[in-house]
Amino acid sequence: MAKANPTIGRIPCACCTEEAALKEGANGLAYYTCQWCGYKGQAFSERSNNTLRKRGTVKAAIPEAVPPIPSPALTPMPPVPQSSITAPATTPPATKPPRQSGTLLS
Numbered sequence: 001m002a003k004a005n006p007t008i009g010r011i012p013c014a015c016c017t018e019e020a021a022l023k024e025g026a027n028g029l030a031y032y033t034c035q036w037c038g039y040k041g042q043a044f045s046e047r048s049n050n051t052l053r054k055r056g057t058v059k060a061a062i063p064e065a066v067p068p069i070p071s072p073a074l075t076p077m078p079p080v081p082q083s084s085i086t087a088p089a090t091t092p093p094a095t096k097p098p099r100q101s102g103t104l105l106s
């Protein structure tokens with residue numbers, strides 16, 4: 001069974017301008033068959049091969065390097081003026097009055 005030719009990129013169809021899969025044949029030359037209109041573009045020389053690969057978006061030409069995701073800049077906390085630093089309001093928590101338990105004879 002023949003091995004499927006690898007897809008090397010995408011290329012706009014010369015006929016209908018839809019995007020087609022650009023493949024590389026066993027001879028190393030690029031070709032594509034438009035899935036939308038059936039047009040077939042094929043390179044038969046090194047020159048046309050280069051042209052097809054330039055027109056298309058060849059994956060190998062795209063660097064795989066992923067740009068590092070910039071971490072969010074850590075902004076230093078602004079200095080807090082001393083005047084705003086105050087002791088928290090020391091309001092005693094509302095306490096229940098002491099239970100009137102015990103004897104009623106007091």
Ligand SMILES: [Zn+2]
Nearest residue numbers: 013016034037
């Ligand atoms: Zn087409």
